[in-house]
Amino acid sequence: MTGRLYGVGVGPGAPDLVTLRAARLIGGAAVICYPTLAGAASFARGIVAGLIPEGAEEIVIDLPMRTERAPAQAAYDEGAARIAERLGAGVDVVCLCEGDPFLYGSFMYLHARLAGRFAVEVVPGVSSVTAAAAVAGRPLVARNEVFAILPAPLPETEIAARLAGSSSVALMKLGRHMAKVRAVIDAAGLTDRSVYVERATLEAEVVLPLAEAPEVAPYFSMILVTKEADPWL
Amino acid sequence: MTGRLYGVGVGPGAPDLVTLRAARLIGGAAVICYPTLAGAASFARGIVAGLIPEGAEEIVIDLPMRTERAPAQAAYDEGAARIAERLGAGVDVVCLCEGDPFLYGSFMYLHARLAGRFAVEVVPGVSSVTAAAAVAGRPLVARNEVFAILPAPLPETEIAARLAGSSSVALMKLGRHMAKVRAVIDAAGLTDRSVYVERATLEAEVVLPLAEAPEVAPYFSMILVTKEADPWL
Numbered sequence: 001m002t003g004r005l006y007g008v009g010v011g012p013g014a015p016d017l018v019t020l021r022a023a024r025l026i027g028g029a030a031v032i033c034y035p036t037l038a039g040a041a042s043f044a045r046g047i048v049a050g051l052i053p054e055g056a057e058e059i060v061i062d063l064p065m066r067t068e069r070a071p072a073q074a075a076y077d078e079g080a081a082r083i084a085e086r087l088g089a090g091v092d093v094v095c096l097c098e099g100d101p102f103l104y105g106s107f108m109y110l111h112a113r114l115a116g117r118f119a120v121e122v123v124p125g126v127s128s129v130t131a132a133a134a135v136a137g138r139p140l141v142a143r144n145e146v147f148a149i150l151p152a153p154l155p156e157t158e159i160a161a162r163l164a165g166s167s168s169v170a171l172m173k174l175g176r177h178m179a180k181v182r183a184v185i186d187a188a189g190l191t192d193r194s195v196y197v198e199r200a201t202l203e204a205e206v207v208l209p210l211a212e213a214p215e216v217a218p219y220f221s222m223i224l225v226t227k228e229a230d231p232w233l
Numbered sequence: 234m235t236g237r238l239y240g241v242g243v244g245p246g247a248p249d250l251v252t253l254r255a256a257r258l259i260g261g262a263a264v265i266c267y268p269t270l271a272g273a274a275s276f277a278r279g280i281v282a283g284l285i286p287e288g289a290e291e292i293v294i295d296l297p298m299r300t301e302r303a304p305a306q307a308a309y310d311e312g313a314a315r316i317a318e319r320l321g322a323g324v325d326v327v328c329l330c331e332g333d334p335f336l337y338g339s340f341m342y343l344h345a346r347l348a349g350r351f352a353v354e355v356v357p358g359v360s361s362v363t364a365a366a367a368v369a370g371r372p373l374v375a376r377n378e379v380f381a382i383l384p385a386p387l388p389e390t391e392i393a394a395r396l397a398g399s400s401s402v403a404l405m406k407l408g409r410h411m412a413k414v415r416a417v418i419d420a421a422g423l424t425d426r427s428v429y430v431e432r433a434t435l436e437a438e439v440v441l442p443l444a445e446a447p448e449v450a451p452y453f454s455m456i457l458v459t460k461e462a463d464p465w466l
Contacts, residue, residue, distance in 0.1 A: 009359075009363075011252070012357070014254070015253075016252065016253040016254040016257070017252050017253070017254055017356075017357065018252065018253055019244070019249065019250050019251065019252055019253075019359060020248075020249040020250070020251055020252075020253065020256060021247070021249040021250055023253060024249070069466065072466060073466050076466055100359075100363040100367075101367070102363060102366040102367060102371070102372045102373045103363055103366075103373050103374060103380070104374055104375060104376075105372075105375075108372040108375050108465045109465055109466045111370075111372060112372075112465050112466065115370065120370065122366075122367035122368075122370065123250075123367065124245070124250065124359045124360075124363040124364045124366070124367040124434075125359060125363070126242075126252060126333075126357045126358060126359055127357075127360065127363060130242075130333040130335060130336055130357040130358070130360060131357045133335040133336075133355075133357070134333075134334070134335060134355035134356065134357040135355075137344075137348065137353065137355065138335070139335045139338075139341040139344060139345075140335045140336050141336060141337055141382070142337060142338075142341050142342075143337075143384070144384040144386050144387060144406070145384070146381060146382065146383055146384070146387070146391075146395060147336070147381065147382045148379060148380065148381040148382075148395075148399070149374070149379065149380045149381075150379055151376070151377040151378070151379070153377050154377060154379070158379075158398075161398065162379060162381075162398060165391075165394065165395060165398065166381070173377070201357075232341045232342055232345050233302065233305060233306050233309055233342045233345065
């Protein structure tokens with residue numbers, strides 16, 4: 001019998017926004033796995049630190065701080081090989097993933113390498129997108145409205161087109177794309193309907209009207225644009 | 234001191250996909266509120282039935298089975314008035330909502346009526362969209378890919394345009410729109426990249442290739458179209 005691979009979403013940041021299932025799996029895990037970036041602390045591990053059993057083995061996939069693909073591919077290949085070794089020995093492995101595993105989640109890279117060979121269970125988690133909407137008090141979509149999630153590195157024209165074709169959007173991965181994104185939103189006349197959210201549900205959480213947002217945004221931030229006005233009925 | 238209104242996402246259906254925060258709030262609630270449709274059992278209440286304290290008051294907002302807006306508006310108005318009475322007396326009210334409260338959630342209708350007058354806290358939940366992806370084993374989006382959620386009642390041309398402009402989409406509210414949606418997906422050559430999911434994470438869960446999906450879909454179903462091929466790195 002081989003072990004089972006779990007891809008576990010741990011939610012947006014607050015430790016109590018973990019699901020009961022995720023808490024049970026992490027609390028009973030013999031082997032935990034998570035990625036880190038250039039040796040920095042793992043955000044996903046930090047969320048559930050209080051749940052990890054003492055003595056659990058931790059497989060750390062350390063991703064290099066580089067834009068080329070090959071070094072990250074090599075790191076995931078090596079991590080997948082280490083996980084496969086445990087699974088082959090009949091031990092379950094619990095992989096931690098911020099937010100939800102299949103929505104821009106790091107677990108997808110392990111899933112692609114291991115799903116064909118081992119039993120996999122994905123545990124969905126609370127996404128940072130709906131967490132940001134919750135802390136900002138901004139309903140996203142109702143009835144027959146369209147919602148889209150747009151990475152900010154997309155070209156300006158593509159962002160503009162998708163913004164026009166949706167009732168609400170979340171813009172992710174803002175980083176150094178803030179000026180471009182703000183210009184697109186402003187040109188669409190939607191700055192007043194936009195909110196900037198940083199580190200939703202964490203102590204360091206920031207919620208600001210878009211006009212007051214910083215010029216360079218940290219990784220854990222997003223902009224929500226909600227066109228429809230209240231009331232919804 | 235007035236009470237606090239909680240809009241609590243209870244996730245897609247499995248009782249252990251409720252968050253720790255939701256479980257704590259429901260377990261300590263003196264007043265619970267949820268909508269029902271024409272007297273049928275509440276799906277949201279069913280998910281967390283095991284957590285509701287004995288003796289908790291339950292405010293049921295019974296929505297009529299009609300397409301006009303006015304009767305539903307009146308039901309939400311009346312429900313909001315009953316909630317406001319408890320809040321005014323200093324009692325917290327916990328409103329249950331399937332999935333996430335701000336993503337097509339029923340709580341939005343109460344939020345619109347009460348948020349200006351009382352303190353509100355929204356507790357995000359696991360969406361049925363990522364839950365469906367999890368049980369189908371279908372990664373949705375990575376890197377700079379675009380994800381969209383499309384209600385199936387939209388016109389055919391609008392669905393086609395948004396399908397073309399996204400890497401992956403979830404089609405919700407299928408009902409009697411299945412034939413139209415399947416024709417659009419087929420015309421885009423994406424039937425082989427599409428999966429039908431019904432009642433994700435429940436015992437009655439169904440996961441099928443789109444070609445084998447039923448002609449009329451129940452309310453708790455969706456189609457996921459994922460264009461990008463594995464591996465993701």
